[in-house]
Amino acid sequence: MLKIENLTKKFNERTIIDNLSFEVDDGEILTIVGPSGAGKTTLLRCISGLERVDRGQFYVDDVQFDPYLEKGQQSTIGVVFQDYQLFPNLNVLDNVILSPQLALKMPVATAKNEALDRLKRLRLDGKEQLYPYQLSGGQKQRVAIARALAMHPKILCYDEPTSALDPELRGEVRDIIKGLKRDGITQIVVTHDMTFADEVADKQLHVVALK
Template sequence: MLEVKNLQKQFDGRQILADVNLTVKDGEILSIVGPSGAGKTTLLRCITGLETPDAGGFLVDGQPFNPQGTDTSDAVIGVVFQDFNLFPHFTVLENITLAPQMVLKQSKEEATQAGLKLLDQLGLTGKGDLYPYQLSGGQKQRVAIARALAMNPKILCYDEPTSALDPNLRDNVADLLMSLKAQGMTQLVVTHDMDFAEKIADEMYRVEPKS
């Protein structure tokens, strides 16, 4: 379980987040919603360690947690970025296996075996030798999810998972997130798409713009 306690963040004197408190329960999906500019992505970046909050903190399973801490943080929170952030000069399988080898110190054989299993699980069997430019948007997203899952995170976070995809793929994304939930994955989803948020979420947290 992830708990965010009294989180605050300012940019150039403007309050973006003020005393944010939320909980993501084990095995559930929390959707963070709100209008553009309200601070949804800033909140996600603080949770994932990409931004430093001005005040507040985090607990994972009741213990203090620093998202910007040591390499162990990589095994706690995984991130699927809005634009996927795949390495264009690496194959699909290389994208998935790089971090487990470098951070988790897995052997190449171990990382490859796990990567191939993830590709099968996410409907990408036989795509391991392709490069990102050879994939559709939906396939790139699944590779990005596989790359995050390869780090064995406790919590998987998504930044606007439907925004870079055709609208008709929204239900496919929802089905994928629900299948991961069925396997016990705790997930946090930032989205402006209220219909999508309501479809997938066990709980909703709304971020309001500050005056």
Template sequence: MLELRKINKSFGSRKIITDLDLQIEQGSILCIVGPSGGGKTTILRMLAGLESIDSGEVLLSGQPFDPTNLKEQEQVVGVVFQDFQLFPHLNVFENITLAPKLSLKQDKAVYTKNAEELAQRLGLANLLNHYPYQLSGGQKQRVAIARAMAMNPKVLAYDEPTSALDPGLSQQVADLILEMKQAGMTQIVVTHDLDFAKRIADQLYQVTPVE
């Protein structure tokens, strides 16, 4: 279980998050929903260690941890960013394996096997030699998910996973997230789309813009 206790975050004099308490059960899906300015992405960025927490505590399986102070080989929360952030000069295989090779120090045989298994699972097996410019939005998203999963995170988080896709692809995204749930992955989804969130969420947390 991932737990947030009394989390506070400000930017200058502007209070973004006040005394936030959340519990995310192992293998469940939490959707954080609301309009821009409510702190949805800030919550995700704090959990991923990309923003500092002003005060409060984050716990995993009852043990406190600081997302900004993890060892290079550790990743608690893997993030699939809204714009995917794939490296344009690397093909799909290289995008997936770069971090395991450099951060996890995995042998080539290990990261190759893992990448091939992830590609098969995510429908990318025939695309490993393709470059990002050759992929559709949905394919890029699956590569971004594979890249995040290659670091063996405890939690997988998505920042607005449907915003960069055609509306017709949102059900495919929902199906993929639910497949991840069936495999036991704990997931956090940040979205402005309440209908999408209701399709997939075990737990909904709605934020409101700060005045």
């Protein structure tokens, strides 16, 4: 279970998130929804350790941790970015295996075997040697998910996973997220798409813009 207590984040004395607390149970999908400027992406960046919080405590299974200090190590939190952030000079397979080799010191053979299995489950078998420019938006999204999962995170976060996709691919992303739930992976999804949020969420967190 992920528990966040009294999270506060400011930028230049402007409070973006104020004293926010919530919980996500193991295997649940939480969607974070709200208007533009409400701090959804900032909240996700705090949870995933990309931003240092001004105040607040993070717990996984009742053990306190600091996501900012843990980033780059064996991740408690993984993140799939809105723009995917794949390395353009690496093919699909190398994009997926790079981080576990560097951060987890995983042997190359182990990393490749895990990656090939994960890519097959995400319907990317046969795409291993392609480069990001050769992929569709939906394929890039799935590679980004495979790369995040390669770090064995306890919790997987998504920043607007459907925003750059054609409408027909929205259902594909929904099915992937629900499939990962069946695998027991806890997921947090930031989205402006309320219909999508309703389709995948076990619970929703509504955030509002602060004055």
